[in-house]
Amino acid sequence: MSVPAFHATRNEPNVQSNNLPPLAPAAERLRRALIDDRRIVESLPQDRRPPLISFQRRSKIGNAWAGSSLYSAALQDHFARSLSLHRVTVPSNAVISRQSAPFVSGNGRLSTVLAKPCLDPRKRQRAKWEREKDIANRRKSPGKTLLDPLQHAPLACRGAQFNDEKEASLDPPAKPLTLAQRLGIVARPPPRLTSDEWEIVKDLSLKRDNGVDPCPICQEPFTTEHQVLLSCSHLFHRACLDSYERYVQKKSCPLCREANYEKRLIFEGKKRYLHTAATIIQKTWRMWVKRRRYQTYRKNHPPNDRRLLSSWHMERLSDYTDILAQQVHFESQELQSFLREMDNTLAQSRTTINETSAKFASLQVKACLTQEEWDEITSRACERGLEDDCAICIMPLCPAPKAGSKRPAKQLTLLSCSHIFHAQCLKCLEKFDNNLHVHACPVCRTEYERILL
Ligand SMILES: [Zn+2]
Ligand SMILES: [Zn+2]
Ligand SMILES: [Zn+2]
Ligand SMILES: [Zn+2]
Known part of the structure; x- marks a missing residue:
């Protein structure tokens, strides 16, 4: 559907609506209502037309001229999208005028204002159905009406496990441009960093601290935890930065106060930590093997130096003495067990002899x-x-x-x-x-x- 011809007569761009992003339901209804009102006014005779103050008035917003229904609808759609109002189900125009209307208060929370109660029973019944439908929709998708920007990140960016070797962006996917941004009424968001630009940022960060500085928030070194690189080239633990963002409720780098930064999950700290640990283990193992080989070589090869030769012979002699002492100790243990067995046998023999002599003594008493x-x-x-x-x-x-x-x-x-x-x-x-x-x-x-x- 093409925009009506009277838009072009006011030096406005003739934009094909098929190329535009879909408007929010409230903004779309408002735009259609304005177009219908305008057609009615255009069809009236010249002397019976009401004063068109809102159509004639022009004001400059940014570098674009506003004052038309298309521009106002585009601007309203932009604000609705930026405040996430398009996620809230809005009743129809008739219900909005009489029933509670949602709006965003100063602290960014969604509030409702109760209007006068409607006296028409049919309209009241319809408004009741709309409210029940709205509640049912919210129950089906409970997370869609939240206005916290930190909660808008996709699941893959918030709680899911990443491949340990693959870098990934932690920012939510970029939103499509609104009509106001395409028309130039509102400034477009800055483009995101490419992979090459991220490599430059990473090199800058690693060259600055040589990769040994701890996390600026918790002052702990980077080990196997997830590491986050910001577009301002500052590095943090992922858990530390998440806690910081939850605490301050806005995006601001803890070091340079850079707002609207981009985040990227990197594993440079983990790679460096694993490399250091592997190097220490390999060094210790090589040292132990070398030491064992050297000790075996020294034991089997006498040195050429005369003083060292005497000490070498003393060591060999002490080795043989130790072996002999161990053998004697083993044999003495066997001797001890043999003597213990003999003592037991002797004690049993003594008991038997005592019993026999007692019996013999009683026999002697009887016979005397x-x-x-x-x-x-x-x-x-x-x-x-x-x-x-x-x-x-x-x-x-x-x-x-x-x-x-x-x-x-x-x-x-x-x-x-x-x-x-x-x-x-x-x-x-x-x-x-x-x-x-x-x-x-x-x-x-x-x-x-x-x-x-
Ligand atoms: Zn930390
Ligand atoms: Zn920073
Ligand atoms: Zn007696
Ligand atoms: Zn008795």
């Missing part, structure tokens, strides 16, 4: 008493009397027989110490002390021989 001695022991026990109790069960040795009882009297045992017990009680006591080879009298604690009375 004769009949005369037993008669003497019996007479000694009878002198003491049989009225005492058995010391084991604390019951009378000879209880009085009950009338009519046919139970036989308990058997008594006389010990060689002249003490008398119930035979059954003494047998139980000996059974209880079965692990002892020599039994002792429970009263006088002497070894005994026993007979039944």
